[in-house]
Amino acid sequence: MTTTEAREKFKCFLSKKGLRVTNQRLAIFDAAFAQIEHFTAEQLLVHARAIDDSVSRATVYRTLPIMTESALLREVDIGQSEKFYVAASTNATQVAQVVCLDCNKIFEISAPFMEWYGSTVSSKLGLTPVSQRLQVSAHCNVLRQTGVCPRKT
Amino acid sequence: MTTTEAREKFKCFLSKKGLRVTNQRLAIFDAAFAQIEHFTAEQLLVHARAIDDSVSRATVYRTLPIMTESALLREVDIGQSEKFYVAASTNATQVAQVVCLDCNKIFEISAPFMEWYGSTVSSKLGLTPVSQRLQVSAHCNVLRQTGVCPRKT
DNA sequence: CTGCCTGCAAACTCTTTGCACGAAT
């Protein structure tokens, strides 16, 4: 799915839900889909304001759940204080995260077996799985050996 | 490991680290190990105060990392606002959590393959895994069919 | 026009911290 297609899908989603297509919501969408990496609400606010400086923090926080619900964004919680988000256009739904504790980068890796695991384990408990998440926290080998992280921005 | 053994281990850990064995820390330990299920800092405070009413919230928050570091407690972050903790006496280290979205109960299940997965995936990225977590969110079948969750406390 | 959306700022939740007193070693 291209960004343009995603933008249409977003507008469509808003209309169907009886929500209004506002400049602020579109600015937030555009800012989100211009990000290369995972971003926080605060980072999104900065970028959205660069597009439309009337965007407020409150609207960012109010729009993030809408975009998550419409499956255009994925919420990634790595157990830090802040939540992260990514545009869902590029990745599959069944992904695991590898978080580098040195450079704080989040790598995403397809993990199709996760779904199988979720169903297997849940059914034993009489539950129906809704979502899975698998996260690995790790240290950077290169940093340990050379003192410099090659991925550090 | 029995609770009594764990208590000794805790005292021992404190001494070795040059930390003091105080009544408050012991009360917090006892409260933690009296819990059947996962608990929050706030719940622990209530129970610890029942043992020693001089225990303060601050001390609970200061003691939890110590108990986690000493491997007597495991921290379980299920992406909600509060963190949960469990006495580590009964479970293995490689566990996955299944969280019921209806009754909010946390089930823990041994998942030995997680470690293998972590190393495999990390080494491809030039990283050394530190920890893994696998979580499944699920809905209760019985609740959906009968309207009542059999596990609801 | 109607009512959802918005920005602002205050409120909220969970957790951390500075300080002076108190207790463990």
Added chain:
DNA sequence: ATTCGTGCAAAGAGTTTGCAGGCAG
């Protein structure tokens, strides 16, 4: 006698919400 530990309350971070005015449909 020293220090470290403590309770208290305030601060802090991230997020949510009440309100009065604004703009989409």
